[in-house]
Amino acid sequence: MREMIKMVIVVTVLASFSGGLLASVRNGTKERIEVAQLTFVKGPAIQKIMEGSSNDPIEDRFSLTINDTEMDFFVGKFDGKPKTVAFEGFGRGYGGDMGVMVGIDIEKETVHGVAVTTHAETPGLGSLAADDPGFVSQFKGKPLDKSVKLTQDGGLINALGGATVTSRAVCNAAEQIVRLYEENKEQISEKTKSF
Amino acid sequence: MAKTLTQEFVKGLWEEVPPFRLVLGLCPVLAVTTTVENGIGMGIATTFVLVCANTLVSLLRNIIPSRVRIACFILIIATFVTLVELLMQAFAYPLFLALGIFIPLIVVNCVVLGRSEAFASKNRPINAIADGLGIGIGFTLSLGALGAVREVLGNGTFLGMEVFGPSFVPFTFMIEAPGAFVGLGLMLCIMNFIGKK
Numbered sequence: 001m002r003e004m005i006k007m008v009i010v011v012t013v014l015a016s017f018s019g020g021l022l023a024s025v026r027n028g029t030k031e032r033i034e035v036a037q038l039t040f041v042k043g044p045a046i047q048k049i050m051e052g053s054s055n056d057p058i059e060d061r062f063s064l065t066i067n068d069t070e071m072d073f074f075v076g077k078f079d080g081k082p083k084t085v086a087f088e089g090f091g092r093g094y095g096g097d098m099g100v101m102v103g104i105d106i107e108k109e110t111v112h113g114v115a116v117t118t119h120a121e122t123p124g125l126g127s128l129a130a131d132d133p134g135f136v137s138q139f140k141g142k143p144l145d146k147s148v149k150l151t152q153d154g155g156l157i158n159a160l161g162g163a164t165v166t167s168r169a170v171c172n173a174a175e176q177i178v179r180l181y182e183e184n185k186e187q188i189s190e191k192t193k194s195f
Numbered sequence: 196m197a198k199t200l201t202q203e204f205v206k207g208l209w210e211e212v213p214p215f216r217l218v219l220g221l222c223p224v225l226a227v228t229t230t231v232e233n234g235i236g237m238g239i240a241t242t243f244v245l246v247c248a249n250t251l252v253s254l255l256r257n258i259i260p261s262r263v264r265i266a267c268f269i270l271i272i273a274t275f276v277t278l279v280e281l282l283m284q285a286f287a288y289p290l291f292l293a294l295g296i297f298i299p300l301i302v303v304n305c306v307v308l309g310r311s312e313a314f315a316s317k318n319r320p321i322n323a324i325a326d327g328l329g330i331g332i333g334f335t336l337s338l339g340a341l342g343a344v345r346e347v348l349g350n351g352t353f354l355g356m357e358v359f360g361p362s363f364v365p366f367t368f369m370i371e372a373p374g375a376f377v378g379l380g381l382m383l384c385i386m387n388f389i390g391k392k
Contacts, residue, residue: 003260007262007263010258010259010260010263011263011266011267014267014271015270018273022274022277022278025278025281025282026281029282029284032285032286033281033284033285033288036284036288039288040288040289
């Protein structure tokens, strides 16, 4: 019986001690981990979109709750003014969901740039959406209406050869972002201008 | 107390080097050694866990009841592994992405549990540290060596630098899974050959 009690006590004390230690380390590293994830997962896409901005868009970010989901928004300053806001949408690609970061110029109300963050598309075909700047650069400067669609769907974007599903996924994600932006324009632009 | 501290440390480097001599802990050895960097990163993470777990197990060796010792060892190891995982995410995120699931899997690496059970629970903390450090460094060097063989042959690079110049056609078989077995087998063979003399 005594041994039994000792076993229970030792394991309990050990477990609660390690639980406490891990909780405090987790709290201490939480912020750094968040920044690291943004820098290495979404960072490259954000840098591509915000090329030439005078600030660090990963530093200047805010979050809003839209349709019950919390979303991160990244602000890019050009000529000293916070003019561009980028956030991420998802489209169904050939190899699963694709994450697509879309930057929107809130002054001119145009698409500022598009970049793929995460994907599992076929290397050499669908993966060109992420690797070939020619495809995503088509979005640059397009107005926020039906034009961010493939040409065969009535838009202005030429699909990648051999990767229509991927191209459509990128367009769907971009459309979704544009729609979200239109629906929450006031909130988003107000927050953006506060930087 | 037959062995000195130095002996405890050195045995991990050659005599009992985990993957080649004990042939233990092969899962990460085969899985992450596609490049030198990944191999060494994994080795350092394992070394950290080994040293910390050995120290703690050795300190608590008279308190832990023998019937629940495995549970306690796993608890201690899991704590340090989670610690490594969090720290790696915070300070070396690209490495964390490359090693992926194999970091949490250090918990079930039999080298770590093996040292706790076979050595740390029976020896003084200072010896346990020497043992953990030796085995850990041996493990790191083995992973680094296997990583080097695979990266140089399979990708034509060493730590990301070109080795052979542009005319080299990479032998990609080496960085795929079967290449790991072949590489490990060849290294075991070399180790045994040298050891026999």
